[in-house]
Amino acid sequence: xxxxxxxxxxxxxxxxxxxxxxxxxxxxxxxxxxxxxxxxxxxxxxxxxxxxxxxxxxxxxxxxxxxxxxxxxxxxxxxxxxxxxxxxxxxxxxxxxxxxxxxxxxxxxxxxxxxxxxxxxxxxxxxxxxxxxxxxxxxxxxxxxxxxxxxxxxxxxxxxxxxxxxxxxxxxxxxxxxxxxxxxxxxxxxxxxxxxxxxxxxxxxxxxxxxxxxxxxxxxxxxxxxxxxxxxxxxxxxxx
Numbered sequence: 001x002x003x004x005x006x007x008x009x010x011x012x013x014x015x016x017x018x019x020x021x022x023x024x025x026x027x028x029x030x031x032x033x034x035x036x037x038x039x040x041x042x043x044x045x046x047x048x049x050x051x052x053x054x055x056x057x058x059x060x061x062x063x064x065x066x067x068x069x070x071x072x073x074x075x076x077x078x079x080x081x082x083x084x085x086x087x088x089x090x091x092x093x094x095x096x097x098x099x100x101x102x103x104x105x106x107x108x109x110x111x112x113x114x115x116x117x118x119x120x121x122x123x124x125x126x127x128x129x130x131x132x133x134x135x136x137x138x139x140x141x142x143x144x145x146x147x148x149x150x151x152x153x154x155x156x157x158x159x160x161x162x163x164x165x166x167x168x169x170x171x172x173x174x175x176x177x178x179x180x181x182x183x184x185x186x187x188x189x190x191x192x193x194x195x196x197x198x199x200x201x202x203x204x205x206x207x208x209x210x211x212x213x214x215x216x217x218x219x220x221x222x223x224x225x226x227x228x229x230x231x232x233x234x235x236x237x238x239x240x
Contacts, residue, residue: 001206002235003116006154007032008203010131011124012161012195014092022061022124025200028211030065032202033120038062039085041072043101044093044126046143054091082110085119092125092161095138099130100146111152121154125161128195132158137184137192139177155203156191157238158184163194163217178217178225185221191238192219199230207232 009032016024042054055071062069069089075081082088088111090098102108111130115121123130129138134149137158166176175183181192195201199212209232210216218226220239228237 002155002203002208004206005116005118006203006206007118007120008115008131008154008201009120009122010128010155010159010195010201010203011122012128012163012199013197014124016198020061021057024198026061026065028200028202029062029122030067032122033067033087035086035120036066036068037086038067038069038122039072039081039088040069041088041090041098041127043073044091044095044098046094046097054093058089058091078105078107079110082107082114085114087120087122088114089122090124090127090130092127094143095126095129095135095140096142096146097144098126099135099149099151100144102130103147108150108152112154115152115154128159128161131155133190134158134188136188137181155201155208156235158190158192160192160194163196165196178219181219185219189221189239191221193217194219208235209233 015021040055040058042051045054051071051073059069072078072081129135130152131154132151133153135151136149137160139162164177194217196214199214199216202209202211210230215227215229218237226237
């Protein structure tokens with residue numbers, strides 16, 4: 001059962017081929033936020049781009065459309081900033097680094113609390129991984145070790161962003177994404193939703209809606225994967 005207070009935008013990727021940062025999903029974001037203030041969490045990005053520069057990517061993408069973006073890293077009291085946020089966006093990068101940082105700053109429960117009270121939450125890639133039960137189905141390398149793999153647990157399943165189908169023309173003989181998820185299910189029971197690039201979930205009023213032009217793939221343990229079309233999908237598809 002999804003908390004009816006949750007307002008989530010769970011985006012597989014921030015950028016698709018031929019499109020600028022957040023460009024392809026901009027109209028959805030503006031419709032979803034319903035506020036002109038957005039708190040951005042840049043902690044998923046490893047060294048190579050500063051938190052300021054990463055935040056500026058979001059500023060440049062949304063400020064021209066009336067959204068005032070500030071970075072969580074710029075606040076002396078990040079807990080208070082989360083408590084007062086009108087809407088929250090956690091961007092992509094490395095999921096292990098992101099979760100480790102959130103635990104180190106003692107922000108996991110703060111995020112759970114404000115979103116449970118209705119604060120809109122938007123995530124892309126690593127930020128979308130945060131919405132699931134654990135980060136056990138991320139595609140990232142574990143470059144650091146968080147104290148727990150438990151994520152924010154807004155959704156009753158795991159997310160696999162950037163889900164890729166096997167390329168029938170490829171000579172690569174390594175594991176497919178589906179193989180990796182099946183390996184996960186050897187030791188874990190929760191459902192995994194594979195979100196292809198250009199797809200996203202919008203969660204409101206206790207309902208989950210798949211949006212975008214592509215199908216999503218649902219993996220339940222010991223069952224054949226299910227392809228679902230865009231639209232509201234039933235929680236009956238999620239293994240209990």
